[in-house]
Amino acid sequence: MKLLIDSGATKTDFFLKTRNNDIHKFQSDGINVNYVDDDFIKNQFNKFKNQLQDIDYKDIKVIRYYGAGCLNKINADRIHQILIRLFPNTQITVYSDLLAVCHALLDDQPGYVGILGTGAASCYYDGKEIIEKAPSLGYILGDEGSGSHLGKIFLTAYLKEGISKPLATEFETFFNLSREMVIPKLYTENQPQKFLSSIPPFLFENIDKQEISNLVLNSFNQFFVHQKNYYKKEEISWNISGSVGFYFADLLNQSAKYNNMTINKIIKSPLNELIEKF
Helix, strand or coil, X not given: CEEEEEECCCEEEXXXXXXXXXXXXXXXXXXXXXXXXXXHHHHHHHHHHHCCCCCCHHHCXXXXXXXXXXXXXXXXXXXXXXXXXXXXXXXXXXXXXXHHHHHHHCCCCCEXXXXXXXXXXXXXXXXXXXXXXXXXXXXXXXXCCCHHHHHHHHHHXXXXXXXXXXXXXXHHHHHCCCHHHHHHHHHCXXXXXXXXXXXXXXXXXXXXXXXXXXXXXXXXXXXXXXXHHHHCCCCCEEEEECHHHHHXXXXXXXXXXXXXXXXXXXXXXXXXHHHHHC
16 A cells, blocks of 8 residues: 655645555644654654554555655655654655645646745746755745735734724634734744634635735735745746635736736645646
8 A cells, every 4th residue: 555645734634545546535733844843743643543443554565745844854854754663664755845746737847836825835846856946934934925924914914903894803703813812822822823824714705805805916926026036037937736826816817917927727736646646
């Protein structure tokens, strides 16, 4: 059996492929190796093992892991060491989530790839390897265009009373919170990125409101300006993966056009393509 793991900050998907090519799907909490410790990572893998029931995990012979934060070799080695202890005698390869998108969207062709999901990232892929990668800096200092960034700039406007009162009231009802509860959720609770990235579905429900569409466009514009400044190119043809890019595709294309960029393809997730090739 083979196991394909795709892990982002929000969730980790496990796809177990049997000898008959049947696919069994399992899920646990997200793993961004930049922000969690080894015990947390082990717990997510053990959650998967506990869901297997009648399937013997010792029959898994190949594991391919794609994960947030794994472009860094030290982080990739951490994941590899944890997996090999939990799944001994298994062939294990660890790739970054960015390379997953490259494999899914471009296969062996060169091009520019972007992720716009919970976080944001971009790179130039030569058909085999990632040659250049723009710094994304995470949800505190960067991640422009991502779900976390959308959440951050919306909350900033909300807390500074920069959005209309009806929309503020709707937001409070949607999340069952008050203005006084927001700061503690961001600064005292674990994984504030999860709270930030939970806000885009609310924005999507209200995308017909000008103040929301302007906010989303502003975030996407920041993403494209960041790419121009890093790659030193005024025009780039993009291939995009991620739920934010997928659900806000109309505004993403609008922002791309405004910034002299083009978008070839937008997919919600690379998983279908990766599973097919696995």
